[in-house]
Amino acid sequence: MNKIDRVKVREQDPKIRATNFEEVCLGYDREEALLEASRCLNCKRPRCVGACPVHIDIPGFIHALINEGEAAAATIISKDSSLPSVCGRVCPQETQCEGSCVLGIKSEPVAIGKLERYVGDWKIQHASQEPEHIERNGKKVAIIGSGPAGLACASDLAKWGYEVKVFEALHQLGGVLVYGIPEFRLPKEKIVAKEIEAVKRLGVEFVNDVIVGRTTTIDHLLDEEGFDAVFVGSGAGLPRFMGIEGENLNGVFSANEFLTRVNLMHAYDDRYDTPVFQAKKVVVVGGGNVAMDAVRTAKRLGAESVIVYRRSETELPARREEVHHAKEEGIEFRMLTNPVRVLGDEKGWVRGIECVEMELGEPDESGRRSPIEKKGSNFEIECDAVIMALGTSPNPLIKTTTKGLDTNRKGCLVADESGATTRPRVFAGGDAVTGAATVILAMGAGRRAAQAIHTSLQSE
Ligand SMILES: Cc1cc2nc3c(=O)[nH]c(=O)nc-3n(C[C@H](O)[C@H](O)[C@H](O)COP(=O)(O)OP(=O)(O)OC[C@H]3O[C@@H](n4cnc5c(N)ncnc54)[C@H](O)[C@@H]3O)c2cc1C
Numbered sequence: 001m002n003k004i005d006r007v008k009v010r011e012q013d014p015k016i017r018a019t020n021f022e023e024v025c026l027g028y029d030r031e032e033a034l035l036e037a038s039r040c041l042n043c044k045r046p047r048c049v050g051a052c053p054v055h056i057d058i059p060g061f062i063h064a065l066i067n068e069g070e071a072a073a074a075t076i077i078s079k080d081s082s083l084p085s086v087c088g089r090v091c092p093q094e095t096q097c098e099g100s101c102v103l104g105i106k107s108e109p110v111a112i113g114k115l116e117r118y119v120g121d122w123k124i125q126h127a128s129q130e131p132e133h134i135e136r137n138g139k140k141v142a143i144i145g146s147g148p149a150g151l152a153c154a155s156d157l158a159k160w161g162y163e164v165k166v167f168e169a170l171h172q173l174g175g176v177l178v179y180g181i182p183e184f185r186l187p188k189e190k191i192v193a194k195e196i197e198a199v200k201r202l203g204v205e206f207v208n209d210v211i212v213g214r215t216t217t218i219d220h221l222l223d224e225e226g227f228d229a230v231f232v233g234s235g236a237g238l239p240r241f242m243g244i245e246g247e248n249l250n251g252v253f254s255a256n257e258f259l260t261r262v263n264l265m266h267a268y269d270d271r272y273d274t275p276v277f278q279a280k281k282v283v284v285v286g287g288g289n290v291a292m293d294a295v296r297t298a299k300r301l302g303a304e305s306v307i308v309y310r311r312s313e314t315e316l317p318a319r320r321e322e323v324h325h326a327k328e329e330g331i332e333f334r335m336l337t338n339p340v341r342v343l344g345d346e347k348g349w350v351r352g353i354e355c356v357e358m359e360l361g362e363p364d365e366s367g368r369r370s371p372i373e374k375k376g377s378n379f380e381i382e383c384d385a386v387i388m389a390l391g392t393s394p395n396p397l398i399k400t401t402t403k404g405l406d407t408n409r410k411g412c413l414v415a416d417e418s419g420a421t422t423r424p425r426v427f428a429g430g431d432a433v434t435g436a437a438t439v440i441l442a443m444g445a446g447r448r449a450a451q452a453i454h455t456s457l458q459s460e
């Protein structure tokens with residue numbers, strides 16, 4: 001068994017980083033990466049690979065890094081992942097590859113995510129800036145949405161010779177990677193923009209400010225503009241609310257609106273005019289990654305910040321690392337607590353939130369123990385802003401403006417494993433199909449759909 005301890009990754013000091021938007025994790029340098037890589041046992045039957053949703057050859061890239069260098073490692077990762085610098089930063093490795101690493105049984109697993117990030121960042125810094133010359137095959141595919149699903153689908157199709165055009169509703173490319181996940185977890189210019197430039201070098205064309213379903217429609221793209229197929233990677237951007245009294249008071253936001261103002265519209269940066277409510281005390285309702293991002297963002301804007309979550313810490317769906325970082329930064333966690341009413345002052349502004357205490361009962365359909373209200377346990381938390389981070393669902397616009405496109409009862413597009421929807425020539429993947437999920441799953445779905453589009457168009 002390997003005796004070296006897992007190499008600690010350098011991070012910004014919690015007290016300092018809680019006041020700025022710079023990246024929390026500083027990543028490995030070469031020496032640290034090679035030392036950590038040397039811990040990998042190069043297992044004959046690597047459990048880590050089976051636990052990776054896109055089955056990256058993890059021991060392969062780690063041992064290529066040791067024996068041949070970064071370029072060889074990057075080539076191996078890029079066979080299965082088009083966004084290594086992004087995934088190395090935001091994938092829930094603790095429940096995927098690292099959660100299955102054999103070293104984790106007796107000590108700590110190999111830091112696969114940090115190694116992937118190191119190799120991905122090296123690739124960004126050393127990539128050729130020249131456009132790639134790929135012979136076109138005369139077929140055209142439209143992609144709706146420039147999030148991880150759309151980017152992955154576009155890259156593969158462009159590599160295989162398709163003329164690919166991505167239509168994006170927002171003025172910036174990247175989907176949740178730019179409008180949701182904050183700069184302090186995923187730098188926009190240094191990382192996301194660079195990954196998108198690599199897709200552009202493959203010849204993919206991007207058009208911003210086009211809302212499919214308003215500016216144009218899928219029918220128009222297929223029937224009038226000559227596209228042979230369409231991939232819908234429009235995500236799940238429609239926020240949910242609790243439906244409790246007081247949710248329409250001034251000072252109640254969806255996490256999506258709050259994060260979009262701060263990340264995409266740079267409200268944290270004095271050089272931008274975007275307004276954002278400067279609260280003194282913020283309560284964020286929810287326990288997922290979105291809730292952690294919202295509460296840590298509120299903290300960085302200067303507010304005392306509290307998480308309110310109806311189950312216990314064991315059930316928190318957020319990545320463990322994010323919860324750990326939030327605690328280090330001084331976020332208060334109120335577990336087994338559920339809001340029942342947002343309280344307002346006479347001018348219609350939030351003055352607090354009324355909650356009840358909860359206890360855990362039998363497991364529900366999600367497998368987690370269900371929260372049960374303790375009768376008469378009502379109490380108030382004083383605050384001047386409430387951010388709802390309760391999950392999202394797909395926007396119904398594309399479904400309502402496209403003939404023959406079925407959705408399920410959650411509003412998600414119906415698509416098979418390959419991404420084929422109920423409408424011929426229309427494929428879909430990512431959050432638009434699964435509901436809010438993860439970057440790696442969206443990327444994997446985009447790549448599977450690219451393969452299905454390729455197979456279907458080649459057989460014509
Ligand atoms: C705050 C936050 C934090 C998260 N943290 C993590 C994390 O740590 N790890 C992780 O793995 N996952 C995380 N996720 C989830 C992850 O980001 C998503 O699962 C992933 O981005 C989904 O990719 P996608 O391509 O399907 O959709 P998106 O990233 O949502 O991209 C969809 C794109 O389509 C565009 N679009 C929508 N409708 C139209 C239309 N009609 N016409 C044109 N364009 C349209 C949107 O503007 C958007 O740019 C987080 C999500 C959020 C919101």
Ligand code: SF4
Pocket residue numbers: 039040041042043046047048049058059100101102103110112
């Ligand atoms: S399971 Fe762990 S030790 Fe084995 S190959 Fe994967 S990363 Fe290396």
